Amino acid sequence: MLELLPLSLLALVAHAVEHFITVGGGDGAAEFNPQWLDNVDVDDFVTFNFTTSGHTVVQTSLTLPCVFITDDGAPGLHGFASPLSAAAGTTFTIQVTNISARNSLFVSCLHPEPTYLTAIFFACGTDTHCQNGAVGGINAVEFSSSVTDAAKTSVSRGFADVPSNGTALGSGVLSRVVTSPSLASSGPSRLSPGAFVGIAIVALLLLIGAALVLRHWMVVTRVRRAHKRTEWKRRLEKRLSQVHAAGATDGEPEPAVKPAGGAEDVPRM
Ligand SMILES: *[C@@H]1O[C@H](CO)[C@@H](O)[C@H](O)[C@H]1NC(C)=O
Ligand SMILES: *[C@@H]1O[C@H](CO)[C@@H](O)[C@H](O)[C@H]1NC(C)=O
Ligand SMILES: *[C@@H]1O[C@H](CO)[C@@H](O)[C@H](O)[C@H]1NC(C)=O
Secondary structure (H helix, E strand, C coil): CHHHHHHHHHHHHCCCCEEEEEECCCCCCCCEECCEECCCCCCCEEEEEECCCCCCCEEECCCCCCCCCCCECECCCCCCECCCCCCCCCEEEEEECCCEECCHHHHHHHCCCCCEECCEEEECCCCCCCCCCCEEEECCHHHHHHHHHHHHCCCCCCCCCCCCCCCCCCCCCCEEEEECCCCCCCCCCCCCHHHHHHHHHHHHHHHHHHHHHHHHHHHHHHHHHHHHHHHHHHHHHHHHHHHHHHHHHHCCCCCCCCCCHHHHHCCCC
16 A cells, blocks of 8 residues: 555656556457557556456567567666566556657657657567567557567567566666556555546545535424423413412412423423
8 A cells, every 4th residue: 555655746746647558458459448548748657457367467568579678778668568477457567768769750750849758669468469469568669560460470488587577666767667456456445636637526525515514403402492491481481370360350469380291391501
């Protein structure tokens, strides 16, 4: 739970966006949805949601789309990989840390202003899912057909070096692993900014409701008390007039007046 806190705080402070890609489907199906995620900025998060078990997310490259990046030049710099046994309902989140220029031809043809974005590639490392088309990319949509074609003829065993429990937090090329699905199931839910607003609105409504109930109760109590007071007055007057009437006929003072029946109901002031 605590390790998730920085993610939500970062997302709130830096205005980083969290993008979602669902991972699921049968063997050989296009398991990533969306398969080609575009316009992901530096510091943005990409969360892979495993909707079914039996799939993985492994970082690959443009030229070798079905091979885990074990060494990216610098010592210890290797790609990200989710655990091989990621359970359905768990998530795997990476954060884009580096930006690089898009293919210069693409930039000059389609974008008058050069945009500097990251191209990150990933594939499902389970069995032959990658060769069957389970590849995808972040800011790499212009490479979609070449990567898909290269995957079909790719060597098997390209994922032999993927650790079965996934790569460590912080690992990745151009990105870093932020949360990894623990092999135990349900991950704690994260509060999005929308959820915070929702909670605030519900709290406000509850407060207004409580205030209305309190007001209603006060009005009812006041009316009831006023009603009781008039009733008590009416009874007293009635009793007094009876006493007066009795005094007029007998000419004798009435013995001590027994308190009226309703006297016990007289509220204390
Ligand atoms: C992915 O999972 C997260 C966390 O459980 C959830 O908030 C999000 O809505 C899910 N997104 C999709 C597209 O399923
Ligand atoms: C996976 O297991 C290895 C060896 O037990 C350990 O060194 C590594 O930190 C583990 N990785 C994760 C992501 O838990
Ligand atoms: C990306 O940026 C980090 C620092 O933010 C740096 O350590 C790393 O070497 C950079 N390059 C790649 C390819 O990840």
